[in-house]
Amino acid sequence: MTDRKDMTGEMLGPKSGPEAGAGLELFFEAARAQSPVPGDDLMARVLADAAALQPQGAASAGLWSRLVTRAQGLRQEMGGWPAMTGLAAATVAGIWVGSLAPDLASEAITGYWSGESEVYVFDVMAGDAYASLEGAF
Incomplete structure (x- = not known):
C-alpha cells in the first residue's frame, strides 16, 4: 500500500508559519x-416594506x-x-338595614352586650369523647 509512486510523504501545505494561511489569504483579500453595501433598489424595497408594516397611529380615545x-x-x-351581582346585593342589603331600622339595630346590639342572652354550647367534635373512651373497654 505504501509503494505508490505519487505519494511523496509530504503534507499538501506547511504546518505552521507565515505560509500556513497563504492559500486562503487570496480569498480574504478578495x-x-x-464593498458589503447593498444596492439602492434593494434598500428602497426594504424601507417601503418596513413603512407598510409600521402600525398606524390610532385616534386617541375619548373620555367616555x-x-x-x-x-x-x-x-x-x-x-x-x-362577583358584581353579589357586591350589588350586599350594597342594597346594607343600605336597607342601615336606613330602615336604625333603632332596631341599636337595640339588638345592646341586647347582646347586656348579658341577658342565653348561651348555647354545641360540641362540634363529639366523636373525640368516644375516642378517649376507646381504651377503657
Missing part, C-alpha cells in the same frame, strides 16, 4: 476588496371610552359579573 374601558377592566379584576 472579500475585503468588495377610557372610563368604560377602565370599568370593564375593574369588573374583570373583581371576578366578572357574578
